[in-house]
Amino acid sequence: MSLDTATVRRVASLARLRVEEADLPRLEAELNGILGWIEQLQAVDTQGVEPMAGGGAQALRMREDRVTDGGIQEQVLANAPDRAGAFFAVPKVVE
Amino acid sequence: MSYTIEGSTGPWEVVIGLEVHAQVTSMAKLFSGAATEFGAEPNSQVSFIDAGFPGMLPVINRECVAQAVRTGLGLNAQVNLWSRFDRKNYFYADLPQGYQISQYQYPVIGTGQIEIQLGDGSTKTIGITRLHLEQDAGKSLHDQHPSKSYIDLNRSGVALMEIVSEPDMRSPEEAGAYLTKLRQILRYLGTCDGNMEQGSLRADVNVSVRKAGEGFRTRCEVKNVNSIRFVMQAVEAEARRQVELWEAGEEVVQETRLFDTTRGVTRSMRSKEDAHDYRYFPDPDLPPLVLEQSWVDSLKAALPELPDARRARYVGDFGLTPYDAHVLTLEKETAAFYEAVAKGRDPKMAANWITGDFFAGLNRVGASIGSSPVSAEDLGALLDLISDNTLSGKLAKEVLEAMFETGKAPGLIVEERGLKQVTDTGAIEAVIDQVMAANAGKVEEYRSGKDKLFGFFVGQTMKAMQGKGNPALVNELLKKKLG
Numbered sequence: 001m002s003l004d005t006a007t008v009r010r011v012a013s014l015a016r017l018r019v020e021e022a023d024l025p026r027l028e029a030e031l032n033g034i035l036g037w038i039e040q041l042q043a044v045d046t047q048g049v050e051p052m053a054g055g056g057a058q059a060l061r062m063r064e065d066r067v068t069d070g071g072i073q074e075q076v077l078a079n080a081p082d083r084a085g086a087f088f089a090v091p092k093v094v095e
Numbered sequence: 096m097s098y099t100i101e102g103s104t105g106p107w108e109v110v111i112g113l114e115v116h117a118q119v120t121s122m123a124k125l126f127s128g129a130a131t132e133f134g135a136e137p138n139s140q141v142s143f144i145d146a147g148f149p150g151m152l153p154v155i156n157r158e159c160v161a162q163a164v165r166t167g168l169g170l171n172a173q174v175n176l177w178s179r180f181d182r183k184n185y186f187y188a189d190l191p192q193g194y195q196i197s198q199y200q201y202p203v204i205g206t207g208q209i210e211i212q213l214g215d216g217s218t219k220t221i222g223i224t225r226l227h228l229e230q231d232a233g234k235s236l237h238d239q240h241p242s243k244s245y246i247d248l249n250r251s252g253v254a255l256m257e258i259v260s261e262p263d264m265r266s267p268e269e270a271g272a273y274l275t276k277l278r279q280i281l282r283y284l285g286t287c288d289g290n291m292e293q294g295s296l297r298a299d300v301n302v303s304v305r306k307a308g309e310g311f312r313t314r315c316e317v318k319n320v321n322s323i324r325f326v327m328q329a330v331e332a333e334a335r336r337q338v339e340l341w342e343a344g345e346e347v348v349q350e351t352r353l354f355d356t357t358r359g360v361t362r363s364m365r366s367k368e369d370a371h372d373y374r375y376f377p378d379p380d381l382p383p384l385v386l387e388q389s390w391v392d393s394l395k396a397a398l399p400e401l402p403d404a405r406r407a408r409y410v411g412d413f414g415l416t417p418y419d420a421h422v423l424t425l426e427k428e429t430a431a432f433y434e435a436v437a438k439g440r441d442p443k444m445a446a447n448w449i450t451g452d453f454f455a456g457l458n459r460v461g462a463s464i465g466s467s468p469v470s471a472e473d474l475g476a477l478l479d480l481i482s483d484n485t486l487s488g489k490l491a492k493e494v495l496e497a498m499f500e501t502g503k504a505p506g507l508i509v510e511e512r513g514l515k516q517v518t519d520t521g522a523i524e525a526v527i528d529q530v531m532a533a534n535a536g537k538v539e540e541y542r543s544g545k546d547k548l549f550g551f552f553v554g555q556t557m558k559a560m561q562g563k564g565n566p567a568l569v570n571e572l573l574k575k576k577l578g
Contacts, residue, residue, distance in 0.1 A: 059385035065158030068128030069142035087245035
């Protein structure tokens with residue numbers, strides 16, 4: 001599998017990354033290099049091996065249904081570039 | 096008679112599937128310990144996890160998983176003991192993580208089915224494709240400032256169940272009945288409050304049209320419809336639009352649309368054009384969700400009685416008509432009220448009074464079962480006054496009206512207004528004698544064979560007694576006296 005320039009442009013746009021046209025060929029080559037490594041992994045025989053969904057733990061640990069967090073309005077808003085009262089304020093996004 | 100839309104080229108069948116987002120009833124959020132309560136101060140129920148701060152690790156809430164399993168069991172569905180969380184990637188101002196933790200390939204609940212009740216008394220089975228757990232996004236307010244949107248993240252991270260149906264519905268009525276039934280099951284289970292005004296239950300409606308016997312044509316998704324009535328309207332509006340397109344020789348393009356409730360039409364959401372490429376991948380923060388069969392079994396054993404079972408019990412044990420049983424079990428509060436009234440009394444009589452005069456009274460004063468000025472206890476006491484002949488059915492209706500107006504107990508109203516039914520035969524006979532004396536001519540006519548006049552004498556006697564005569568006694572004594 002390899003990526004063409006149009007796919008790289010689309011992936012960048014979906015990830016909201018601004019990539020100059022001149023940089024696309026370089027990115028395309030780098031991404032295809034990474035995909036090449038992944039392809040090498042495909043050569044490993046995984047017949048009869050259960051797929052894994054992560055490294056360490058075998059299963060999710062669960063928490064009890066208790067309110068133990070929140071109530072930190074000021075800390076949550078502290079890094080916001082803009083706010084209005086207790087709301088975050090962002091450039092208008094509307095249909 | 097099946098539902099079709101009549102086009103210029105003949106009838107069109109409508110194919111509908113629903114994706115319902117149901118907010119899970121829990122104290123804390125799906126992956127954080129922040130509260131879920133509705134209507135709090137903006138951003139006051141937000142943890143660093145919900146706000147997408149770097150370096151935070153999500154830990155799943157056991158009760159949210161239990162609620163999803165209970166719902167799956169209530170939908171007669173497969174519970175998957177192994178499931179997994181994936182990241183669904185998209186950008187929006189009220190999604191601070193830049194992705195929603197959801198379940199894509201391996202949902203916690205697989206296929207199931209529910210039975211819906213239709214207006215003509217028939218039923219239909221609708222397939223459930225899956226149910227998965229996911230995080231809700233925050234809330235955007237667009238009308239507070241000319242150039243800014245305001246964001247409240249209180250809802251961010253609250254657990255949702257997305258419940259996907261098979262494309263098994265064929266009319267607006269069926270879509271409405273499906274959502275009604277789903278909401279009813281969720282509310283019986285206590286896994287979602289079903290409050291559509293507050294957005295606890297929202298539906299995305301998938302609609303396509305086709306000619307009889309065809310395979311599926313292209314569908315459109317109408318997003319975020321927030322009432323059962325609007326779902327039915329949106330289905331019809333969207334189906335009509337598609338019929339017009341096909342008949343004009345155009346194509347229906349698969350897209351996301353919005354239902355404009357004031358104009359009653361759907362319109363395209365252009366911003367969502369790109370959105371179907373969510374680049375799902377397994378969430379590296381979360382190992383698989385593995386459930387013990389014994390835990391699932393214990394949840395199953397503790398499930399409350401569900402609407403279908405309760406309806407069957409009302410028909411089988413109480414002898415109610417299927418229709419009355421349906422009406423009384425629609426809301427679990429109504430069912431509880433009914434059972435409180437029926438306990439130790441005639442269950443059919445209780446059903447008749449509740450579905451008749453009691454519901455009419457609620458409507459008149461604009462109350463719900465929860466805010467009813469007449470308690471189940473007082474309504475039961477009223478039925479007792481009928482059973483022991485203190486009140487006739489007609490007087491009881493008057494007393495019930497007074498109960499709705501004043502909130503007083505029936506015994507008190509009977510006393511205050513002197514409405515007690517007269518069962519003293521001597522008193523009734525005295526009135527009958529007066530009526531017969533005043534209508535000697537009619538008595539003669541009756542005795543010479545004009546049987547129809549009997550009703551006249553009943554009416555005159557009851558009138559003279561201000562309606563308080565016991566009807567059975569009045570009848571009996573009149574028959575005896577008139578000979």
